[in-house]
Amino acid sequence: MSASLFNVLCSACERPQDYDVRLQGSWAFFFSGRHKDFPTEQDLAGQPVAQARFQEWMGSTPLAERPARRPFDALHKLGMLDGNGKPFGPSDGDFHISSDVMVAEARAKWDELKSAGELSDVDIRNGFVHRKYSFINRTAVREAFPDLEKWSTVWEERLGRPIAPSLFPSSGPPDKSQEGNGVSTHYRDSDWVVTNPPKH
Template sequence: MGMTPTLYQQFGTEMLEAFTRDGIDPSQVDIRLKGTGAGFFSGLHKTLPLQESLTDRPEAARRMNEWFGDSRERPVRRPYDAMWRLGLESEPSDFDLDINSTAIVRAAREHWKTTHPDRYPGDFMGGHGYLDKQALAGTLPALAAWSKKWEEELGRPISLGVFESSGPFDATVLGRALSSHFKENDWVIHRPDRPMAWQTPKSRVPEPPTAGTADRPRPSAAAARSRSTTSTRKPNQPKRDPAKDPGSKQQPPQHRRPDGPETGRGRSR
């Protein structure tokens, strides 16, 4: 959401280049887009306000009424950018990126152990399973610069969460409905076995024609029919001369209709 295909390709390509400049090989990184940027609707815990709850926000109530009118068929969850467009939030929806890489976590530990040995005496991941923001910015300055540039380019915040390569913890085992662990329907921007969506064998982008075939003329329909209706000469069989053997003259196929005024009627171009 919020990007053209061209921008999306540039967005992902420059992100991988930033990892490389920071000394992280893209083959060691799994990147997934989460939240409304990928799924359009927010999580179950964020509901769209009801009209009657906006009595103290007249402008938001007006926009809500302009949006839905008298219809009571409204989404329960918040659509992408909805709160911003209603004037209830000061920023549009963000891009929530999960970056899963044990290599980055190890690099961050080494960086802060060397430069700030007393900064993280306890849990380096902050107790929530992902890398502290200051640790991330200090370890990956090129990625931090990339994030700032693209926030300005897109006009919306970018949230970076760095996890171990195994990904976020599966909270469903604790009975929670919300969990950001790896799922089959995740929007994968990049992963080691699928390096960028448009550069993988699974891509829907058609391959360019191979050398030598692009300019080769396609046979006409008449030529194709002719080939399909003429008999095939056996190997080593001498070619007959129609002048010497009138019986060898090819006859038009019996199913072919002669050209007439009806030919081509109803044929779409």
């Protein structure tokens, strides 16, 4: 998977160090961030399938001995329903790609789409750099790097879960640990760094 990703990102590039890729989210760290609590019986009210699976899983385990955070794929495996009454799908795979080279290409595509009036109101409202999450506009990235979109689709089908690549400048996502709920994906020594495997 990582080999095919780097082939898409820089198959002929002379400076692979310009591309930093890291896994984020629960599929890298098993548990979700602290903003996603472990479900309780109350959360599953009116959902008999999820309640039965939860009971089989947790039994009489006291609240204090249960996980504090939501494990990878937990809501999907429980068969829990979202606010619209639809089952939660598998947890997605978050790839954070940091590259000034790619950001410059995405910016050129953004300017082109904006000049042609081909950006949606939502895109324009969120801006080139997303106001809340700080990733580069997904429409600009999709249009600038169609092979990355194809790569995501291929691996979504193979793994049976959404694959979500997000683009950031080479400095990586900003440190937001002192803002809001304190959830931040800025660079850490504990990050799961994706490397380009050597060619044999």
